[in-house]
Amino acid sequence: MTGTALVTGGSSGIGAAVALRLADAGYDVVVTGRDPGRLDTVAAACGGRAVVADLATPEGVETVRAAADGRVRLLVHGAGLGWAGPVHDTPPATADQMLAVNLAAPIRLTSALLPTLRTLDGHVVFVASVAAIGVGGEAVYSATKAGLRGFADAVRLESGVRVTTILPGAVDTPYFARRGTPYHRAFPRPVSADRVAAAVVDAVAHNRSEVFVPRWLTLGSRAHGAIPATFARLSRRFDPK
Numbered sequence: 118m119t120g121t122a123l124v125t126g127g128s129s130g131i132g133a134a135v136a137l138r139l140a141d142a143g144y145d146v147v148v149t150g151r152d153p154g155r156l157d158t159v160a161a162a163c164g165g166r167a168v169v170a171d172l173a174t175p176e177g178v179e180t181v182r183a184a185a186d187g188r189v190r191l192l193v194h195g196a197g198l199g200w201a202g203p204v205h206d207t208p209p210a211t212a213d214q215m216l217a218v219n220l221a222a223p224i225r226l227t228s229a230l231l232p233t234l235r236t237l238d239g240h241v242v243f244v245a246s247v248a249a250i251g252v253g254g255e256a257v258y259s260a261t262k263a264g265l266r267g268f269a270d271a272v273r274l275e276s277g278v279r280v281t282t283i284l285p286g287a288v289d290t291p292y293f294a295r296r297g298t299p300y301h302r303a304f305p306r307p308v309s310a311d312r313v314a315a316a317v318v319d320a321v322a323h324n325r326s327e328v329f330v331p332r333w334l335t336l337g338s339r340a341h342g343a344i345p346a347t348f349a350r351l352s353r354r355f356d357p358k
C-alpha cells in the first residue's frame with residue numbers, strides 16, 4: 118500500500134522516524150507539528166510537505182484535515198505529550214493539553230478523514246503507549262492513551278477501515294525532556310524511535326491490530342488483564358519511586 122501518508126507529530130521523535138520510513142517505502146508524506154524549523158527539516162528529508170498546526174486547537178485540527186482531505190490513505194497519529202507526577206499535582210492546563218492533543222485531536226481528525234480513508238481503502242495508525250494499561254504517576258497520560266486504544270478498537274469494528282494501535286514502552290526521544298521528568302524505571306529499557314517506526318510500517322503492511330514495542334510487553338498487557346492484583350504488585354516493585 119502506498120499513496121499519501123499524513124503523520125502528525127512529524128517534527129520529532131517517533132513521528133519523524135515514521136515519516137522517514139514511509140518515504141523510503143514509497144509514500145508521499147505530509148508531516149505536521151508546531152515547530153516550523155524541525156518540521157521543514159523532516160519534510161525535506163522525506164521529500165514531503167510540512168503543515169504547521171497546533172492540534173490543541175480546533176483551528177489546528179481543521180488545518181491538518183484540510184491539508185489531507187480527499188487524498189490521505191494512511192493516517193498516523195504520532196503527536197502527543199506527557200506529564201509525570203501525582204495526579205493531584207497535575208497542572209490543570211497540562212491535563213487539558215494532554216486530553217486535547219493525545220485524545221481529542223486524533224478523534225476529531227480520524228472522524229473527519231474517515232470518508233476519504235474509506236474511499237481510498239485506507240489505514241489509521243494510533244501511537245498510544247503501554248501506559249494505556251495504567252501507569253502510576255502518569256494518571257492523566259494513561260487515561261488519554263487508554264481512551265485512544267478504546268477509540269481505535271471501536272473504529273476498527275465499525276468503519277471498514279484498517280486500524281492499528283501501537284503501544285510502545287519507553288522510547289528514546291525528546292518526550293521525557295519535554296515533559297520535564299527523566300525516564301527513571303529499571304525496565305523496560307528505552308528503544309529507538311526507528312524501532313517503533315519499523316513496527317508501524319510492518320503493522321501497516323500486515324494489517325496488524327495491536328503491536329507492543331518491544332514485543333515482549335504484550336505479555337505485560339496480558340498479565341494485566343488476567344492477574345491484575347499480581348500485576349499491580351510487580352509494577353510497584355519495579356518502579357523505584
Ligand SMILES: NC(=O)c1ccc[n+]([C@@H]2O[C@H](COP(=O)([O-])OP(=O)(O)OC[C@H]3O[C@@H](n4cnc5c(N)ncnc54)[C@H](OP(=O)(O)O)[C@@H]3O)[C@@H](O)[C@H]2O)c1
Pocket residue numbers: 125126127128129130131132149150151152153155170171172173195196197198199218219244245246247284285286287288289290291292293295
Ligand atoms: N517517548 C516515549 O517513551 C513514548 C512511549 C510511548 C508512547 N509515546 C507516544 O509517542 C508519541 C510521539 O512521542 P515522541 O516520543 O516522539 O515525543 P516527541 O519527540 O516529544 O514528539 C512529540 C510530537 O508531538 C507534537 N506535538 C506535541 N504537542 C503538539 C500540539 N499541541 N500540536 C501539534 N503537535 C504537537 C510535537 O510537535 P512540535 O514539537 O512541532 O510541537 C512532536 O512532533 C506521543 O503520542 C507519545 O505519547 C512516546
